[in-house]
Amino acid sequence: MLRLAKSGPRPMVDLRQIEVRPDVTYEERPIAIVDRAIQTLRNREIPKVLIRWQHHGTEGLTWELESTMRERYPHLFHDMDDSSDPRGYRR
DSSP, rough: OOOOOOOOOOOOGGGGSSSTTTTSSSOOOOEEEEEEEEEEOOOOOOEEEEEEETTTTTGEEEEEEEHHHHHHGGGGGHHHHHHSTTTTOOO
């Protein structure tokens, strides 16, 4: 039997904090790397990072390719490169 789902309160976003462009878009910026993992396929391993985005709470965490994030946002990796455990991955 199907039941009607009850939705909770929607999170409110303060629009004054978001820089909206004239074409009504905005740039989503990463704030921090929350976790690292390696996705194992048959023949290779793919390093991924869990990213926290600027205008999202915990719902806004996404897994991204580490190589892409290093290329676009190298400032996120400065703290990790200085750590004593360079392979801080989990499998």
